[in-house]
Amino acid sequence: MLELDHSKLGYEFPAYDVDVEKGQLKFFAKAIGETNPIYSDEEAAKDAGHRTIPALPTFPIVVNMSGPEYLPVLDLLGMKLSGILHANQSFEYFGDLYAGDKITVTNKISDMQEKKGGALLFVTVESSFTNQDGELVVKADQTLAYRNS
Amino acid sequence: MSEIVVGTEIPALEIKPVSRTTLALYCGASADHNPIHVDIDFAKKAGLDDVIAHGMLSMAYLGRMLTNWVPQAQLRKFSNRFAAMTHIGDVITCTGKVVELLEKNGETLARCEIQAANADGELTLMGEALVAVA
Numbered sequence: 001m002l003e004l005d006h007s008k009l010g011y012e013f014p015a016y017d018v019d020v021e022k023g024q025l026k027f028f029a030k031a032i033g034e035t036n037p038i039y040s041d042e043e044a045a046k047d048a049g050h051r052t053i054p055a056l057p058t059f060p061i062v063v064n065m066s067g068p069e070y071l072p073v074l075d076l077l078g079m080k081l082s083g084i085l086h087a088n089q090s091f092e093y094f095g096d097l098y099a100g101d102k103i104t105v106t107n108k109i110s111d112m113q114e115k116k117g118g119a120l121l122f123v124t125v126e127s128s129f130t131n132q133d134g135e136l137v138v139k140a141d142q143t144l145a146y147r148n149s
Numbered sequence: 150m151s152e153i154v155v156g157t158e159i160p161a162l163e164i165k166p167v168s169r170t171t172l173a174l175y176c177g178a179s180a181d182h183n184p185i186h187v188d189i190d191f192a193k194k195a196g197l198d199d200v201i202a203h204g205m206l207s208m209a210y211l212g213r214m215l216t217n218w219v220p221q222a223q224l225r226k227f228s229n230r231f232a233a234m235t236h237i238g239d240v241i242t243c244t245g246k247v248v249e250l251l252e253k254n255g256e257t258l259a260r261c262e263i264q265a266a267n268a269d270g271e272l273t274l275m276g277e278a279l280v281a282v283a
Contacts, residue, residue, distance in 0.1 A: 024178070027177070027178040028178045028179065030174070030178070031171075031174040031175045031177070031178035031179065031206075032175065032178075032206065032209040032210065032212075032213060033164065033165075033210075033213070034209075034213055036216065036217070054221060056209065056212055056213075056216070056221075057209075057212035057215065057216065057221060057224055057227055058205055058208050058209045058212050058227075061179070061181075061205055062178075062179050062180050062181075065179065065180035065181050066180045070182065070183075081183060081184075081185075082185065082191065082194060082195035083195070085204075085231070086203075086204040086205065086231050087230065087231055088228070088229070088230050088231070089204070089205065089208060089228065089229060089231075090226070090227070090228030090229075091226065091227045091228070092225070092226050093224055093225055093226070093227075096222070141228075149196075
């Protein structure tokens with residue numbers, strides 16, 4: 001049975017940069033059924049006062065997932081991919097995120113908890129998204145639940 | 150947009166049934182390649198009967214409800230708990246309402262309770278959004 005290594009609380013993963021690509025924003029909008037043209041048509045976005053196509057509210061998770069490794073927290077803590085579920089997610093918005101931005105992503109383990117006598121393990125990763133101008137645009141918290149079996 | 154007050158209901162958003170194609174598209178578009186959402190063999194090994202939808206797909210649906218209601222630039226905070234799995238064929242409906250108006254950093258914010266539910270009325274996501282009131 002996996003136990004949480006509490007010495008990893010506060011662990012910071014290596015930061016990485018992600019280019020926010022217009023094509024991926026359009027594909028994401030299509031995949032979630034978003035039909036507002038500002039999210040897929042640059043002219044419509046400009047007509048609505050945007051400098052180009054904006055990223056949708058949950059898109060920062062895509063930026064996060066576009067790093068060099070898929071959920072590196074799993075390897076760090078010895079968790080199998082088949083045992084995890086997404087438990088909680090939050091986003092806090094401070095600025096705009098647009099096509100063409102280069103975002104620096106940081107990830108840090110901010111909380112670890114056992115529940116049900118260790119049958120369920122919870123780990124929270126706190127992320128920050130800073131654009132090419134050094135402006136913090138989004139913060140996010142992702143909590144994963146791991147089912148011990 | 151009419152005035153936002155405590156009790157204002159956010160226009161609901163009903164989503165067409167979740168299909169395998171929906172999940173394959175979201176897998177590619179979101180960079181979330183966890184096979185539990187697209188590979189039934191992997192899902193069965195993980196103890197499930199079938200693939201399950203990405204929680205973040207449903208959160209994106211809640212986001213659509215919010216940005217249909219107010220311009221995205223007014224969104225300050227958006228969070229939820231994933232309360233139950235979403236399965237193939239489920240029809241998800243997103244709803245929400247304003248429960249409080251509060252002042253923060255010189256802005257009036259509407260605190261909204263938001264949720265996603267399947268056709269049986271089971272809540273799949275339960276969360277909150279903070280929206281600046283113009």
